[in-house]
Amino acid sequence: MKKIAIIGNPGSGKSTLAKHLGSRLNLPVYHMDQLFWNPGWNSVDKDTLLKKHDEILLEKEWIIEGNYGVTLEQRLREADTIIFLHYSTLRSLYGITRRRIQYHNKTRPDMTEGCPERLNWEFFQYTRKFNKEKVPNLYSHLKPYINEKTYIFHSRGQLNQYLKTIRKPNNFIEKI
Template structure:
């Protein structure tokens, strides 16, 4: 399970781990967003997430509080990308430029990349408002392998050891 601020590289990491470990990667954004940026209902999100977790092995990236505890209970390894706010703002801006008028691979087709003020502010406030709650949730799972990366250098060293 991979969680963290938008723009931290959760989906990129999921794809890399999938390639390295031979485990399928799934993106919560793909489950949640229907074409045209239409969200699915909470019940459907929970149902679809549970279906994925019935598989023998999985890598799921994304936050989504409605399913976070379900995924935390089932995951054997939890990765938190707790990068600086500026790093994540750079990530979402770069992504917006890279996928201008296109749908990125970890989203449902028909959801072209966008960057609006509301999302920018959400990312800007994530480390102060959301991260503390994530740490509280992680504290409920001391038996799980938890990997917390504070920067890309730490993450790259981890990936080098894996390969």
């Protein structure tokens, strides 16, 4: 596991999982939200996003978390491991609400500084409709890799069982 793509529902814990795996496997972690957003919730243009994304893909090791359709196909192709957190709508809504409370008036660690956590009606609706409207497209992108390098989890319990099987590299020295 040297190039890991993590995708999934909003609020499913993609960033938390990326940080956990990055620490455990000693891999650099990149958050698509940080690549996409400038301070003040101003998005970058498509060319800038693609350039930043492509530079990361050239590295020999990475974990990239986030969906972002314009970059998804290339990221999935380059990854040696794909993790899809396909959780229930209720679990996702709980996740975005909990995150909003946890980071109220603060910028969360996986977001660009100057983008304080927010939860507006538009994002709530996006999350509510994600499984119905976005997941079918994600599965179509995953189809070529389903039996090869893709892990799909429908609950935290399933994910936690999988995480127990992942070992630290032999040359990894735990930070004290």
